[in-house]
Amino acid sequence: MILETFPVGLLQCNCTLLGDETTGEAMVIDPGDNTPQILARIASHRLTLKQIVVTHAHIDHVGGALKLKQQTGAPILLNQQDLPLLEMMDMQAGWLGVQTPEVAPPDASAEDHLVVGLENYPAQVLHTPGHTPGSICLHFAPQKLLIAGDTLFAGSIGRTDLPGGDFKTIIRSIHDRLLPLPEDTRVIPGHGSVTTIGEERESNPFLQA
Numbered sequence: 001m002i003l004e005t006f007p008v009g010l011l012q013c014n015c016t017l018l019g020d021e022t023t024g025e026a027m028v029i030d031p032g033d034n035t036p037q038i039l040a041r042i043a044s045h046r047l048t049l050k051q052i053v054v055t056h057a058h059i060d061h062v063g064g065a066l067k068l069k070q071q072t073g074a075p076i077l078l079n080q081q082d083l084p085l086l087e088m089m090d091m092q093a094g095w096l097g098v099q100t101p102e103v104a105p106p107d108a109s110a111e112d113h114l115v116v117g118l119e120n121y122p123a124q125v126l127h128t129p130g131h132t133p134g135s136i137c138l139h140f141a142p143q144k145l146l147i148a149g150d151t152l153f154a155g156s157i158g159r160t161d162l163p164g165g166d167f168k169t170i171i172r173s174i175h176d177r178l179l180p181l182p183e184d185t186r187v188i189p190g191h192g193s194v195t196t197i198g199e200e201r202e203s204n205p206f207l208q209a
């Protein structure tokens with residue numbers, strides 16, 4: 001398994017490239033920006049991009065998705081409850097003072113329990129609303145790996161003061177869907193350093209009873 005996480009764009013969103021060297025297939029999660037860099041990484045492993053998954057429709061996570069699709073033909077998956085945010089891309093660009101990236105509706109909705117990913121590395125979609133209504137995490141159970149988007153961070157949680165955000169909802173999502181995962185599950189958050197479910201269960205100040 002090829003697994004590379006690297007920050008892209010102004011807000012340093014963690015973009016993840018997952019590849020299977022036996023089939024030559026790859027998926028990319030949260031291509032927020034720097035599409036040429038993402039394409040170069042895919043090419044350097046001689047992989048073919050099969051799928052793009054976006055954990056939520058904030059500009060720093062979705063900004064490069066359409067470009068990546070146009071260059072590779074890979075479909076984009078995003079939970080449909082984030083479509084209103086996708087339509088607010090002008091406003092989101094205004095928050096950051098950047099140019100509005102071109103976006104388009106996803107090819108399919110990343111619904112709760114949907115299985116996404118690669119043939120040999122499937123992941124289950126966990127719908128974890130709160131940071132945004134359509135926020136999702138991807139759980140690769142055999143690899144004990146969670147791609148958490150902006151729902152859970154090392155020592156923190158996603159902000160809930162942007163349109164569609166809700167504090168009680170994100171707390172419930174984390175308690176109901178993420179904390180029950182095995183404690184040695186590696187968590188790759190949408191920003192910042194890697195952590196584990198056990199570490200966050202133990203010491204994340206937002207998650208203590």
Ligand SMILES: [Zn+2]
Nearest residue numbers: 056058131150
């Ligand atoms: Zn976000």
